[in-house]
Amino acid sequence: MTEPAPFFSSRWVQRPEQAxxxxxxxxxxxxxxxxxxxxxxxxxxxxxxLLVSDAPGTVSAARFSRSGALSAPVLLTQQRTDPQALxxxxxxxxxANAATGNRGLDDAAKMQGAAAIACGVxxxxxAVASTGVIGVPLPTDKVTRGILAAAGQLRADGDLDFADxxxxxxxxxxxxxxxxxxxxxxxxxxxxGKGAGMISPKFATLLVFVQTDAALDAAxxxxxxxxxxxxxxxxxxxxxxxxxxDTIVFQASGASGVRVEPETPDExxxxxxxxxxxxxxxxxxxxxxEGARRVxxxxxxxxxxxxxxxxxxAVADSPLVKTALYGGDPNWGRVIQAxxxxxxxxxxxxxxxxxxxxxxxxxxxxxxxxxxxxxxxxKRDEVLYEITLPGDGSAETERYFSDLGxxxxxxxxxxxx
Amino acid sequence: MTEPAPFFSSRWVQRPEQAxxxxxxxxxxxxxxxxxxxxxxxxxxxxxxLLVSDAPGTVSAARFSRSGALSAPVLLTQQRTDPQALxxxxxxxxxANAATGNRGLDDAAKMQGAAAIACGVxxxxxAVASTGVIGVPLPTDKVTRGILAAAGQLRADGDLDFADxxxxxxxxxxxxxxxxxxxxxxxxxxxxGKGAGMISPKFATLLVFVQTDAALDAAxxxxxxxxxxxxxxxxxxxxxxxxxxDTIVFQASGASGVRVEPETPDExxxxxxxxxxxxxxxxxxxxxxEGARRVxxxxxxxxxxxxxxxxxxAVADSPLVKTALYGGDPNWGRVIQAxxxxxxxxxxxxxxxxxxxxxxxxxxxxxxxxxxxxxxxxKRDEVLYEITLPGDGSAETERYFSDLGxxxxxxxxxxxx
Numbered sequence: 033m034t035e036p037a038p039f040f041s042s043r044w045v046q047r048p049e050q051a052x053x054x055x056x057x058x059x060x061x062x063x064x065x066x067x068x069x070x071x072x073x074x075x076x077x078x079x080x081x082l083l084v085s086d087a088p089g090t091v092s093a094a095r096f097s098r099s100g101a102l103s104a105p106v107l108l109t110q111q112r113t114d115p116q117a118l119x120x121x122x123x124x125x126x127x128a129n130a131a132t133g134n135r136g137l138d139d140a141a142k143m144q145g146a147a148a149i150a151c152g153v154x155x156x157x158x159a160v161a162s163t164g165v166i167g168v169p170l171p172t173d174k175v176t177r178g179i180l181a182a183a184g185q186l187r188a189d190g191d192l193d194f195a196d197x198x199x200x201x202x203x204x205x206x207x208x209x210x211x212x213x214x215x216x217x218x219x220x221x222x223x224x225g226k227g228a229g230m231i232s233p234k235f236a237t238l239l240v241f242v243q244t245d246a247a248l249d250a251a252x253x254x255x256x257x258x259x260x261x262x263x264x265x266x267x268x269x270x271x272x273x274x275x276x277x278d279t280i281v282f283q284a285s286g287a288s289g290v291r292v293e294p295e296t297p298d299e300x301x302x303x304x305x306x307x308x309x310x311x312x313x314x315x316x317x318x319x320x321x322e323g324a325r326r327v328x329x330x331x332x333x334x335x336x337x338x339x340x341x342x343x344x345x346a347v348a349d350s351p352l353v354k355t356a357l358y359g360g361d362p363n364w365g366r367v368i369q370a371x372x373x374x375x376x377x378x379x380x381x382x383x384x385x386x387x388x389x390x391x392x393x394x395x396x397x398x399x400x401x402x403x404x405x406x407x408x409x410x411k412r413d414e415v416l417y418e419i420t421l422p423g424d425g426s427a428e429t430e431r432y433f434s435d436l437g438x439x440x441x442x443x444x445x446x447x448x449x
Numbered sequence: 450m451t452e453p454a455p456f457f458s459s460r461w462v463q464r465p466e467q468a469x470x471x472x473x474x475x476x477x478x479x480x481x482x483x484x485x486x487x488x489x490x491x492x493x494x495x496x497x498x499l500l501v502s503d504a505p506g507t508v509s510a511a512r513f514s515r516s517g518a519l520s521a522p523v524l525l526t527q528q529r530t531d532p533q534a535l536x537x538x539x540x541x542x543x544x545a546n547a548a549t550g551n552r553g554l555d556d557a558a559k560m561q562g563a564a565a566i567a568c569g570v571x572x573x574x575x576a577v578a579s580t581g582v583i584g585v586p587l588p589t590d591k592v593t594r595g596i597l598a599a600a601g602q603l604r605a606d607g608d609l610d611f612a613d614x615x616x617x618x619x620x621x622x623x624x625x626x627x628x629x630x631x632x633x634x635x636x637x638x639x640x641x642g643k644g645a646g647m648i649s650p651k652f653a654t655l656l657v658f659v660q661t662d663a664a665l666d667a668a669x670x671x672x673x674x675x676x677x678x679x680x681x682x683x684x685x686x687x688x689x690x691x692x693x694x695d696t697i698v699f700q701a702s703g704a705s706g707v708r709v710e711p712e713t714p715d716e717x718x719x720x721x722x723x724x725x726x727x728x729x730x731x732x733x734x735x736x737x738x739e740g741a742r743r744v745x746x747x748x749x750x751x752x753x754x755x756x757x758x759x760x761x762x763a764v765a766d767s768p769l770v771k772t773a774l775y776g777g778d779p780n781w782g783r784v785i786q787a788x789x790x791x792x793x794x795x796x797x798x799x800x801x802x803x804x805x806x807x808x809x810x811x812x813x814x815x816x817x818x819x820x821x822x823x824x825x826x827x828k829r830d831e832v833l834y835e836i837t838l839p840g841d842g843s844a845e846t847e848r849y850f851s852d853l854g855x856x857x858x859x860x861x862x863x864x865x866x
Contacts, residue, residue, distance in 0.1 A: 101789025133814025365583030372518025397550025
């Protein structure tokens with residue numbers, strides 16, 4: 033058997049220094065998980081995941097899609113849990129339970145109730161997530177039977193099955209387990225995620241579950257999640273589409289006995305590892321983005337923060353920039369088009385553009401450059417676009433994005449025909 | 450020879466009652482035009498167009514891209530013409546003269562100067578437009594020679610060559626000549642346009658030229674253009690991208706001697722014909738949208754106007770809705786996803802959705818419907834999506850959009866490789 037590829041693979045993510053990857057996986061102390069096939073997926077693949085912390089003092093933090101068309105499990109989890117004290121997570125794939133009305137809310141409540149009974153925790157401590165087809169009633173009997181089956185298989189090394197059970201169009205399983213050496217002792221951090229990028233309301237959504245056995249207070253957990261999500265999942269674009277179902281849950285069991293206090297070196301070490309893990313997972317989502325060949329990174333500097341953010345969004349979401357990235361086409365005209373569209377009324381636009389360090393546009397006009405070197409550079413796995421806006425502003429932001437290719441069209445146009 | 454297809458072909462455009470299409474073309478009285486090959490396009494195809502009104506009292510109105518990265522000809526035309534008194538239009542295809550800095554502005558000025566001399570009008574009466582590759586200097590010598598050659602070929606029936614000379618990736622020539630019966634006599638309205646939809650900064654842009662021999666005052670011309678552009682070109686989306694070069698020029702020579710006065714039946718007849726012609730041309734642009742199979746129309750009703758506009762934009766620009774349209778996929782989950790994304794924080798969203806008159810979603814949840822009928826309906830050439838937002842609002846808006854298919858990816862990813 034070949035060794036699995038190391039999790040940290042992007043040159044844009046700094047491997048956290050005090051972290052050791054546990055290639056074989058395994059959850060932090062206090063957590064158990066399982067993944068089973070309950071029959072939603074016709075293929076018979078794993079489609080129901082259950083994860084629970086056995087530590088009563090577990091604290092948590094959560095983030096959800098901001099869509100106006102939220103799925104039933106997101107609505108239920110927001111309204112009927114204590115987001116700071118989530119003990120268990122129950123997830124199904126193959127059906128999003130979205131646009132399903134009151135029946136959908138009832139089904140999500142049944143899922144929550146069954147998981148609470150199966151795990152021996154309060155209903156208010158169970159987060160529910162679903163991903164898959166929109167507008168089709170959830171087969172609740174299958175789900176309930178699956179929850180009971182999963183409860184019998186909960187194991188400390190169940191994270192691999194759990195990570196498989198939440199997959200939809202994902203080409204690869206996405207998970208990591210890290211061992212962190214803190215001053216007070218060793219703690220574990222585990223992450224399982226799925227998503228080919230918020231890009232198909234039938235068969236995709238972003239779901240991310242993060243566990244640690246470090247002891248954190250709820251405010252600290254919430255702060256860590258906020259910072260890390262802003263720097264990772266809020267910076268990726270596959271196609272600029274917003275799922276009905278995105279859910280991220282971070283749980284800290286405290287079972288290691290090692291407390292991470294605010295504003296200590298341990299907090300920085302822990303935060304850096306969590307940040308790196310979520311950024312790498314976000315890049316994997318962009319890379320996995322339905323048929324993507326390449327991942328782009330756009331860094332925008334200068335001007336005011338609002339303009340910089342608009343430009344980064346416009347470039348990362350531009351189907352023209354994305355098709356050029358897919359084709360390995362050194363066509364920087366697409367980049368300046370996107371910049372101009374993001375900053376209406378500012379012409380003439382004194383902007384600098386560099387691709388993989390090669391300056392192609394200076395003060396808004398074509399800059400002489402080595403075309404052969406550029407043509408090579410844009411065929412790399414990861415392509416960096418740097419944009420400098422006019423003015424004295426010190427704004428800086430970045431976004432990561434997948435390309436747009438034939439496979440995206442095929443997956444999203446043809447799969448029901 | 451087969452008869453050319455009638456211009457008015459969309460069921461969404463009402464054929465103007467008092468208008469007769471002149472299938473063989475021809476410009477309104479007072480106008481002459483020509484199209485020549487000046488050597489910008491390697492294929493030897495027509496790539497330089499010249500159009501002039503010989504009537505000194507010609508009035509005009511113009512609209513331009515709002516991009517921050519405007520092309521040199523747009524900047525020049527905005528800064529160095531009188532937009533109410535444009536006599537001539539000079540256009541080249543194959544090179545956008547965009548992101549070309551001061552050299553680009555000089556080249557556009559030379560183009561304007563050469564056209565002014567060739568047509569015997571003031572430089573301030575000459576609009577300049579360029580469409581094609583971004584970031585490459587314009588071959589000004591070729592352009593100048595082309596302008597002189599075109600000046601020798603100006604003809605009242607030169608509109609067909611002119612319409613061909615402004616094409617880039619357009620699969621079809623886009624033009625129409627209408628004869629309008631007004632109370633005061635007969636007038637002509639001609640339109641030439643190009644665009645596979647603001648969608649490729651290398652090889653596309655929207656250019657539209659409209660002429661009439663009716664007598665209008667400048668304010669009336671501006672008002673007519675405003676209303677018609679809002680209902681046509683500002684309502685289409687191929688890929689949500691904004692060109693550096695979009696230009697629309699409307700000229701009225703007055704050579705028919707028939708005056709169109711504000712708030713008269715003649716104004717309504719004229720306005721309806723111009724509106725229908727520009728809407729049909731806009732639909733042709735969306736239809737021509739690089740490989741598009743189908744055109745969608747989204748109509749949003751209810752709620753406040755701002756929300757309705759956001760929803761219409763989100764649906765029309767969604768790559769998921771567009772790929773579903775391409776695939777003839779009755780996947781309304783993509784539509785509700787786009788609606789939800791446009792209205793963050795409003796969940797649960799009580800929205801109704803109908804596709805081709807078949808209600809698929811009622812009050813935010815799946816509605817029972819005839820799936821076979823829906824599957825047939827979404828395979829039509831034109832597909833209508835109707836969305837009703839919650840609340841008592843009386844807002845209503847619409848947008849037209851092309852699909853997103855393999856041909857779009859091929860054209861935009863592979864053409865330089």
